[in-house]
Amino acid sequence: MAAGETTDADGPTDGRDHAPERTGTATLAPGTDDTPGPLDRSERRQLALVRRFGTTGSLLLAFAALGAGAAPVDNPISGIRVLSLPARMPTVAMACAWLGMLMVVIGWLWLGRLALPGRSRLVSRTQLGRTIVMWGFPLAIAPPLFSRDMYAYLAQSAVAASGADPYEFGPSEALGVDNPLTANVPNIWRDTPAPYGPLFLMFGRAIAALVGDNIVFGVLMWRLVMLLSLALAVWAIPHLARRCGVHPVCALWLCAANPIVLFHVVSGMHNEALLMGMMLAGIELGLRLPHPVGLIVGAVIIVVAGAVKPPAFIALGFLGIYLARRRGARLTDLLRVAAALLVVFLAAMTIITMASGWGLGWLETFDVPNRIKTWLAPMTAIGMFGGGGVSMLLRLGNHTDAMLSITKIVGYGISALVCLRLLWTSFRGRMEPMTGLGITLGAVALLGPVLHPWYLLWALAPLAVSTNDSRFRLVTTAISASVALLVPPTGAGYVLRAYMIPFAVIAALLAFTAILLLTRGRVPRLLPTRDGSATAESR
DSSP states (O other), rough: OOOTTTTTTTEESSGGGGSOOOOOOOOOOOTSSSSBBBBOOHHHHHHHHHHHHHOOOOOOOOHHHHHOOOSSOOOOOTTTTTTTTTOOHHHHHHHHHHHHHHHHOOOOHHHTTSOTOOOOOOOOOOHHHHHHHHHHHHOOOOOOOOOOOHHHHHHHHHHHHHHHOOOOHHHHHHOOSSSSSHHOHHHHHHHHHOOHHHHHHHHHHHHHHHTTHHHHHHHHHHHHHHHHHHHHHHHHHHHHHHHOOHHHHHHHHHHTTTTHIIOOHHHHHOOOHHHHHHHHHHHHHHHSSSSTTTHHHHHHHHHHHTTSSSGGGGHHHHHHHHHHHTTOOOOHHHHHHHHHHHOOOOOHHHHHHHHSTTTTGGGGGGTTTGGGGOTTHHHHHHHHHHIIHHHHHTTTTOOOHHHHHHHHHHHHHHHHHHHHHHHHHTTSSSOHHHHHHHHHHHHHHHHHHHHOOGGGHHHHHHTTTTOOOOHHHHHHHHHHHHTTTTTTTTOOOOOTTTTHHHHHHHHHHHHHHHHHHHTTTTOSSSSOOSOOOOSSSOO
8 A cells, every 4th residue: 555545444545635726716715625534443433334224224215205205196106016115014114214314314413423524534526526426326226215206397388398388388288287297296285387497398398209109218317417416506506616616525424425415415316416417517617617708608608507496596696706806806806707698698699599489488487386375485485374373363354365475576676686786895805705606595595485305405505505503503404304305205294194104203213213223333333422423533
């Protein structure tokens, strides 16, 4: 073995993952460059156990997906002797799913103790990358879990491929109620026009032309698209983290290894993968390439991301702040960059709109998801409580719809003010633009009329690469671990089977407790010890 090499859980490594990388604009801040060394022998043993623990949880989830996942109406595994076994034991499958979820979440928390900013020894990028692959691979080849949105993707894609306007007709009207793709779309979306951007539907149109009405093949193709997009985000995260003075390992752990990503991007296949991947890659390429090539390439990629999911458009403003500060941080620099970005935005969206063949119908459909009323969204909860609860209590009648319209406008207005304020603060150099982007996207998600757990990924990625603040990381870790356990594995309620849920959860908790007792003392500590240390490094 060559001098200077160490041996980790995966074999020899030369420690290059810890060396500083110059990006052309900045390097890691002091204390976050190559100071952290590789894990010692004890920590490598802990990493190996944590890795196997999380992989076991992921395998349990993959097995449970056969019986407790978001299976299609005509389940293709029905009648197959071994594969259909979990479907014939739904309570057992559900218990395995909850146990797997708990194991992945706690494994991620343990792994985080080895990727904590400020440690003298950190898990390497190679070790972390292999861990993410081990945990994600079973979910990538298993049936979908946690959501039925991928069936809506397939149906809306088929509408686009059929020649009908997906912004005018829902799956029921365009494909027919007897179509197998329509049958798998949740009832609330069957008569609803597409709520997705035009480029997303153009992707879907190409996939639909390839797979037809083959649901299994369609799910696999969409999953491939999401995984490639996630890989793009994994490429961009370390580079952006170094620009902001954050160690790449710390950023990758908080974002790419996050259970929300594993559950709702790898398994659930939400198009947040496309938003994250292209938005982050656009910012990195915009900063990496020389001006004006960087501005054009970065802006075009971000516009493409926004044509999939509109919140990505906000990243254009913060990319502009980076470029204006690089050119001298004068007001004239800001105005020139803003004008150039506006031209690129208008040109790119014009080309996308004309290429889609659906005109500007997509402008009216971004409000389609708001048809769902959820208490999880604070502004919607306020509107429902005030218009339906307080108003009825005061005998003023039911004014829920009117209140929801008001709270929606208020939420959008506050989000716009937050965005403008943070753009200016970032331009003046009082805040990292990536941090401002993350806070803005968080405000858009929280103050919007609809909030789903995976919407938190909008803010998570920019913030993970831009801050070492221990309070932020602690709060984000706690929220991620909690939110990852909010959505049931089927992605829907158990109508007429709700009695199975408490039995499955109790069984999962009992098994989880027993497993924790077996691993006690062999994994990184999550809580401080008597001497005040919170990591195995201090022992």
